[in-house]
Amino acid sequence: MHGAGDVRFFDRFAPLYDLVMPPAERDALAAGLAQADGEIERVVDIGGGSGRATLALPVSDPLVFDRSAGMLGRASNRGLDCVQGDARSLPFADESLDAVTVVDAFHHMPNQRTVTDEVVRVLRPGGVFVIQEFDPGTVRGRGLELAEKLVGFGSAFSAPGELTRFLEQAGLDAEVVEGGFEYTVVGKKRESH
Template sequence: MGSNWLFERIAPFYDAAVRFLDPGPLRNYLELPTKGRLLDLGGGTGRVAFAFREMIDSTIVADAAWGMLRAARRRPKLLPVQALAERLPFADATFDRIVIVDALHHFIDARAAIQEAARVLQPGGRLVIEEPDIHRWPVKGIALLERLIGLRSRFLPGESIRELLEAVGLQAQEHRDPRSFRLWIVGYKVADESGKRIALRW
């Protein structure tokens, strides 16, 4: 059944109950503003995409829970799309930027979801994943609590997420903030068809 049953129930209260932290690091890692399309994958109510709506040409929110997407529909300049992260209804190389915030651990198959994200990412584009850092004890407690209430959450360490990105051909780097319990994995899809490494600004 996955996590959808919970998100359908809490959708009307989600934004009030779960605080969206400082979007500054995400904005920097995504290198916004820029031209093109942004996909907020597992984006729920669209609050992340909404924070960046003026920094890119168009913003799409994809989520499996229609209850969450109903909230996203009330936000201007967002296009909500119901979809599983593991089977995205988009053509190859559709998006210039993709962001996954606090959602990877809820996906049915993280490996398949990252493979799909890489498929729909433009060459030269960026994928940024923000997750709780499972190496930190408070996050371990959250992971245990989610298991106890029946969620099938699987929190991956940053190095494992980076390896998943590299396995689908993205150049990837891991970032941590010692002042918080968050980590960011930044993936870059090489634009040069020869596959040679390009100097990046992380």
């Protein structure tokens, strides 16, 4: 799931993507998913692209969701279930998912508030939204932010505290589960009353 301008780049870049991207932080993803109340069965990896990070999820049957057909072709070749679409309008029923992940892609998403509202809608109470992102406050993060601007991406990076507050404002109980250049934040959907 990338911005409208970014998706064309990812379609073309798909064959090389896994060669240049670092592996996903499996332990941090597991720590985020562990914050959920109850078992995790239905997980959707939004912006899952080639499935690189989806394969690192400690769950049995995750679904890759992305706008880029090229990237989803790579994920499908890895044997992953895929759905092409826009995260601003998720094709899942209300409260039907246990967890949603976004790994290294949230900064590419246009209208992050709408995406987050959709995630909150599809998460069951006690379900979690786990985001791994790059901290623009680190030296490497500033370099990445500059590189993406030079490529022409419309990226919108957030520091860990900013993203935590953003998720809290969207109605989730949020916390940072791992800091650093690539950090992980989890937001848990509050129980319905």
